[in-house]
Amino acid sequence: MKSGGSALSVRRWWRSARFAWQGVRDTWRAQANFRIEVTCAALVIPVAAWVGAPLAPVLLACALVLSLELINTALEAVVDLASPDIHPLARVAKDAAAASVLLASLGALGVGVVEVLPRLLQHLLG
Numbered sequence: 499m500k501s502g503g504s505a506l507s508v509r510r511w512w513r514s515a516r517f518a519w520q521g522v523r524d525t526w527r528a529q530a531n532f533r534i535e536v537t538c539a540a541l542v543i544p545v546a547a548w549v550g551a552p553l554a555p556v557l558l559a560c561a562l563v564l565s566l567e568l569i570n571t572a573l574e575a576v577v578d579l580a581s582p583d584i585h586p587l588a589r590v591a592k593d594a595a596a597a598s599v600l601l602a603s604l605g606a607l608g609v610g611v612v613e614v615l616p617r618l619l620q621h622l623l624g
């Protein structure tokens with residue numbers, strides 16, 4: 499891990515952003531769940547804006563789910579590297595990481611049900 503150079507270096511920041519974007523692309527290719535979550539976010543955010551729902555909780559919920567899916571993918575890769583064979587600790591690590599995504603997804607669903615769904619129904623029916 500290199501952290502030298504000025505904190506204000508645009509070149510350093512751009513280099514880090516390119517690596518981060520590569521992580522998003524790798525996860526998009528490898529993880530069907532990530533593709534589903536990105537699709538849900540891309541649908542829900544414009545709908546939330548359209549019906550006048552508060553955008554901050556919706557954006558935060560989407561960011562949380564996608565971020566945890568990226569971390570879950572990173573952890574799976576590290577576990578597969580460190581423990582290609584079956585090991586109880588590898589199972590604990592992978593299951594806990596998967597549980598974090600599940601919990602965030604349930605929270606995001608709750609935000610959608612509380613903040614977006616009633617306004618959407620009002621727009622469509624009212």
Ligand SMILES: Nc1ncnc2c1ncn2[C@@H]1O[C@H](COP(=O)(O)OP(=O)(O)OP(=O)(O)O)[C@@H](O)[C@H]1O
Nearest residue numbers: 531570574581582583584585586588589592593596
């Ligand atoms: N090395 C291992 N040792 C023990 N159990 C493992 C190991 N690798 C995977 N598992 C078990 O199998 C499950 C699925 O693991 P896998 O690596 O296939 O993730 P996945 O199906 O790609 O998960 P996700 O849907 O979150 O991407 C894990 O949650 C864990 O319970």
